[in-house]
Amino acid sequence: xxxxxxxxxxxxxxxxxxxxxxxxxxxxxxxxxxxxxxxxxxxxxxxxxxxxxxxxxxxxxxxxxxxxxxxxxxxxxxxxxxxxxxxxxxxxxxxxxxxxxxxxxxxxxxxxxxxxxxxxxxxxxxxxxxxxxxxxxxxxxxxxxxxxxxxxxxxxxxxxxxxxxxxxxxxxxxxxxxxxxxxxxxxxxxxxxxxxxxxxxxxxxxxxxxxxxxxxxx
Numbered sequence: 001x002x003x004x005x006x007x008x009x010x011x012x013x014x015x016x017x018x019x020x021x022x023x024x025x026x027x028x029x030x031x032x033x034x035x036x037x038x039x040x041x042x043x044x045x046x047x048x049x050x051x052x053x054x055x056x057x058x059x060x061x062x063x064x065x066x067x068x069x070x071x072x073x074x075x076x077x078x079x080x081x082x083x084x085x086x087x088x089x090x091x092x093x094x095x096x097x098x099x100x101x102x103x104x105x106x107x108x109x110x111x112x113x114x115x116x117x118x119x120x121x122x123x124x125x126x127x128x129x130x131x132x133x134x135x136x137x138x139x140x141x142x143x144x145x146x147x148x149x150x151x152x153x154x155x156x157x158x159x160x161x162x163x164x165x166x167x168x169x170x171x172x173x174x175x176x177x178x179x180x181x182x183x184x185x186x187x188x189x190x191x192x193x194x195x196x197x198x199x200x201x202x203x204x205x206x207x208x209x210x211x212x213x214x215x216x217x218x
Contacts, residue, residue, distance in 0.1 A: 009033065009044050014053060017070060017212050022204050023083075024057055024073040026050060027214040030191045034062035034071065046071060061087055064161065066178070069096070069196025070212045074204075082204040087158065093200040096153040096163060097142075097216045099193035100172035101185045104149040108140045111166040115159045124179055125161040127169060135159045137166045148175065148188075163194060193218050 008031070015027035026046065028034065033045035050057045050073055057073040058080040074080035086092050114132025118124040126132075136156040143150040149172060153163050164180050167173055173181035176189030195216045203210045 007033075007037075007042055007044075014049060015214075017214060018210075020205075022075055022079045023210075024050065024054055024075060025199075025212045026071050026073070028063055028068055028071045028196075030066055030068040030217075033065045035059065047073075060084055061158070063196055064164075064192075064194075066176075066192035067096075067194045067196060068191075068214075068217060070199040070214055071196070072199065072201075072212065079204045083201065086201055090156060090158075091202065093198075094155055094158075094196065095198040096155070097195045097197050098151050098153055098163065098167065099145075099175045099189070099218060100149050100151055100167050100170075101175060101181065101188065102147060102149065102172045103144050104141050104151065104170070104172055106141070108138075109170075111135075111137045111139070111170055113166060113169055115162060115165060117160070123160065125159065125165050127165065133157075133159060135162050135166070137163060139170075164192075189218070191218075 010029045010031050017027055018025040028046050035047045036043045036045050047059050056075050060072050060074050060083045063071055074083055113127045113135055114129055115125045115135045116128040116132040118126040138154040140152050141149055142152055155162055164174055164177055168180040173185050175193040176191050178186050197216055198213045200211045
């Protein structure tokens, strides 16, 4: 975490989307770490809060601190392995909502740019065609506002900061993005305008499709 930013996570009860014998799904608020940071003051996170209420919960994936939306936890080791395998094999379908700077002219498109950590400036990521890992994002325009475009983003891969970097490279950084946007674009929103709205997966008990969804808060 950038030391220039004070960590002041939101408070309040867990927003449970789905809970059964195998899976727990939570609507993570923006501003809350998914897992504990290295510093003592960064120990508060969604994983810690979840385990306090659901002691058997096991981490499966993460969202950026500034991103809100669907996060799932497994309730057994076998389910954790099952869900992790779905992520690794890209069998899950993820949909994000973002508001970006400027008017996107095309209605749909794909960003296919390999990413790698910008090591001297970590946790920032950068495009690197020689060493980067494949990163693909499909997108479509939902609405055009005054100098702002609301978009649906459907990542095919799950690289760190993928959507944030891909939107910047598209020429339309996400509003409120303190890592990849300029001053006016950061100031245009009081939070990162990126929300993990839906996650569609094969339920580990029987394999039926399960769609987990939350309302976009912006």
